[in-house]
Amino acid sequence: MKRYRTHTCGELNRSHKKKQITLSGWINKKRDHGNLLFVDLRDNYGITQCVIDKSNEIFKQIEKIPLETVVKLIGVVVERSKETVNKNISTGEIEVKILNIDILGETKELPMPVFSDQEYSEEIRLKYRFLDLRRKKIHQNIILRSKVISFIRNEMQKVGFLEFQTPILTSSSPEGARDFLVPSRLNPGKFYALPQAPQQFKQLIMVSGFDKYFQIAPCFRDEDARADRSPGEFYQLDLEMSFVEQEDIFDVIETLFLKLFKKFSNKKILHEKFPRISFEDAMLKYGSDKPDLRNPLEISDLTSIFEREDVKFDIFKKLVKNGSIVRSLTTKNTKDKPRSFFDGIDKWAKEQGSSGLAYFTLEKEDKVSAKGPVGKFFSENSLLEIMKITKSSIGDTVFLSCGKKNDVEKILSIARNKIAEDLDLIDNDTFSFCWIIDYPMFEIDEITKKIKFSHNPFSMPQGELDKLDLINPLNLKAYQYDIVCNGIELSSGAIRNHVPELMYKLFEIAGYSKNDVDSKFSGMINALSYGAPPHGGIAPGIDRIVMLLANEKNIREVTMFPMNQNAQDLMMNAPSKVSDEQLKELNLNIKKNS
RNA sequence: GGGGGUGUAGCUCAGUUGGUUAGAGCACCUGCCUGUCACGCAGGGGGCCGAGGGUUCGAGUCCCUUCACUCCCGCCA
Numbered sequence: 001m002k003r004y005r006t007h008t009c010g011e012l013n014r015s016h017k018k019k020q021i022t023l024s025g026w027i028n029k030k031r032d033h034g035n036l037l038f039v040d041l042r043d044n045y046g047i048t049q050c051v052i053d054k055s056n057e058i059f060k061q062i063e064k065i066p067l068e069t070v071v072k073l074i075g076v077v078v079e080r081s082k083e084t085v086n087k088n089i090s091t092g093e094i095e096v097k098i099l100n101i102d103i104l105g106e107t108k109e110l111p112m113p114v115f116s117d118q119e120y121s122e123e124i125r126l127k128y129r130f131l132d133l134r135r136k137k138i139h140q141n142i143i144l145r146s147k148v149i150s151f152i153r154n155e156m157q158k159v160g161f162l163e164f165q166t167p168i169l170t171s172s173s174p175e176g177a178r179d180f181l182v183p184s185r186l187n188p189g190k191f192y193a194l195p196q197a198p199q200q201f202k203q204l205i206m207v208s209g210f211d212k213y214f215q216i217a218p219c220f221r222d223e224d225a226r227a228d229r230s231p232g233e234f235y236q237l238d239l240e241m242s243f244v245e246q247e248d249i250f251d252v253i254e255t256l257f258l259k260l261f262k263k264f265s266n267k268k269i270l271h272e273k274f275p276r277i278s279f280e281d282a283m284l285k286y287g288s289d290k291p292d293l294r295n296p297l298e299i300s301d302l303t304s305i306f307e308r309e310d311v312k313f314d315i316f317k318k319l320v321k322n323g324s325i326v327r328s329l330t331t332k333n334t335k336d337k338p339r340s341f342f343d344g345i346d347k348w349a350k351e352q353g354s355s356g357l358a359y360f361t362l363e364k365e366d367k368v369s370a371k372g373p374v375g376k377f378f379s380e381n382s383l384l385e386i387m388k389i390t391k392s393s394i395g396d397t398v399f400l401s402c403g404k405k406n407d408v409e410k411i412l413s414i415a416r417n418k419i420a421e422d423l424d425l426i427d428n429d430t431f432s433f434c435w436i437i438d439y440p441m442f443e444i445d446e447i448t449k450k451i452k453f454s455h456n457p458f459s460m461p462q463g464e465l466d467k468l469d470l471i472n473p474l475n476l477k478a479y480q481y482d483i484v485c486n487g488i489e490l491s492s493g494a495i496r497n498h499v500p501e502l503m504y505k506l507f508e509i510a511g512y513s514k515n516d517v518d519s520k521f522s523g524m525i526n527a528l529s530y531g532a533p534p535h536g537g538i539a540p541g542i543d544r545i546v547m548l549l550a551n552e553k554n555i556r557e558v559t560m561f562p563m564n565q566n567a568q569d570l571m572m573n574a575p576s577k578v579s580d581e582q583l584k585e586l587n588l589n590i591k592k593n594s
Numbered sequence: 595g596g597g598g599g600u601g602u603a604g605c606u607c608a609g610u611u612g613g614u615u616a617g618a619g620c621a622c623c624u625g626c627c628u629g630u631c632a633c634g635c636a637g638g639g640g641g642c643c644g645a646g647g648g649u650u651c652g653a654g655u656c657c658c659u660u661c662a663c664u665c666c667c668g669c670c671a
Binding site for chain 2: 029031032033034035036037038040047049051053054066067080081083084086088089092109110111112113115116117118119120121122123124126173174175176177178196197199221222223224226227229353452453454455456457458459492564565566
């Protein structure tokens with residue numbers, strides 16, 4: 001006989017009846033009828049109802065055992081009568097008549113209940129994460145995460161990818177996010193950085209001839225948290241392939257994601273061949289490079305309408321003359337919505353810091369007209385043109401935003417989400433994937449007005465390498481792509497620049513001298529000079545994939561031991577002060593008053 | 595760094611216009627109850643109303659400051 005258990009709490013059924021068994025687990029819930037006591041015993045695998053009555057001399061003792069005590073009990077499996085079967089649990093056909101019980105682990109009074117589905121404050125959940133993790137929903141989420149990662153590993157290995165580990169202590173890089181730094185004891189005054197991603201290493205793996213690499217890679221970025229962004233650390237399915245073009249990477253990911261999302265979710269997948277949308281189109285039609293394609297609303301450019309003589313909307317016309325643009329969102333068949341609906345959206349837009357959204361609804365009696373506060377400014381011909389551009393019809397409403405391009409894109413992007421939500425246009429039972437492609441290589445930094453890399457400095461520019469227009473670098477597009485699902489950016493990737501001479505030129509445009517590149521990216525630039533294969537890759541975020549599959553809005557719900565928003569681990573008390581001896585060894589002084 | 599929300603019993607929350615001794619459910623303790631599965635019933639203990647200051651005859655409630663948690667903006671190649 002095994003010491004702690006013969007079965008788990010999730011496996012007993014009618015076939016075990018009359019058997020004497022041993023179970024170990026936590027007391028999830030008690031229902032005390034005075035002379036009859038039900039005890040729900042829980043472990044990782046499920047819940048088993050155990051029962052004892054006063055005829056047993058240990059009845060009084062068991063009555064007093066608090067919830068969440070760990071016990072071992074010996075009992076006999078009894079089939080339940082039909083009326084008392086519980087269909088909600090896997091063991092609901094039977095119960096266990098308790099013969100004896102041993103307490104294995106006592107509990108203090110609980111800071112939070114485990115059996116309840118109630119929501120609790122993050123503070124208490126994170127401090128007592130080990131209790132929180134016993135709760136059903138998050139327990140299942142973490143198991144899902146484990147299964148997802150195993151599945152990915154297995155699939156990647158099946159198609160010939162090799163899994164490698166890359167260093168955790170590496171060097172700081174000037175591009176990208178803030179680094180986490182680790183002082184070096186043996187090299188006083190010098191620091192390691194934790195990798196923001198194994199970017200240079202995975203390219204070096206390609207130069208080393210391994211052809212296809214992947215890793216479930218921890219990534220560290222010292223930036224502020226969001227609901228879908230852990231402070232500090234997160235995981236990527238990091239992968240890189242040699243001798244490939246963009247579409248080869250897309251194939252690998254589409255195949256993997258279709259299998260993965262079909263296996264772990266029942267939701268529909270909107271397009272099995274993920275649409276490719278250029279960055280430019282995405283910014284025009286959705287105002288964002290991470291569009292939610294479940295949302296049918298689209299944006300159109302109506303700037304030219306406000307250059308017409310027969311349009312009298314003078315405020316917008318004047319702004320357009322001075323370089324502003326006008327874009328619109330059309331909602332289908334909203335003519336019967338109350339005035340308060342439209343004004344509510346305008347008010348909301350103003351709260352978001354924009355100048356608001358003008359709107360009119362298309363009508364037709366004898367001729368086409370526009371109803372609404374600004375409707376009178378539009379001639380019939382201009383309305384017909386608007387209908388053509390926006391693909392709208394009579395009964396639809398056109399919302400207008402006028403301003404600088406960035407501002408218009410921004411407000412219409414969030415208005416698109418807001419209006420779709422208000423009108424309930426989003427099918428929550430769907431995954432909508434798409435690729436955003438053709439990112440510009442460079443962009444203008446709004447603050448410094450200098451040219452900087454818009455995405456990844458190691459990306460390969462598009463076009464014949466000897467004909468690249470380096471004079472007008474803002475026109476350069478890169479083999480750089482994002483994959484988006486339901487409006488969530490899952491990953492960026494790129495075909496890499498494996499030509500050192502070109503790399504120097506591109507970095508020069510972004511303001512890095514040859515010496516800068518040689519010293520900051522020494523490992524990689526050096527390697528590219530010794531026969532580097534064309535290569536590319538991508539790195540989808542594991543946490544966000546699991547969030548989508550678990551239908552969770554917060555990354556902490558799929559992370560076993562997350563930090564809070566201030567990047568503190570309330571359970572382990574990290575970060576913490578260290579001793580003077582430790583500091584001395586590392587040659588560090590802490591500034592006073594800080 | 596900036597903006598919003600929340601903070602009352604171990605936990606989840608209610609608390610009216612500023613007015614007696616701050617309530618409920620769960621948990622905990624006592625008692626009753628042999629078919630519950632969020633069991634039920636009766637009773638009990640448990641409160642620096644996040645902290646500090648102010649207004650007032652009187653503050654959980656109004657004002658100021660501050661702290662914690664959270665959401666968002668900035669940031670995240």
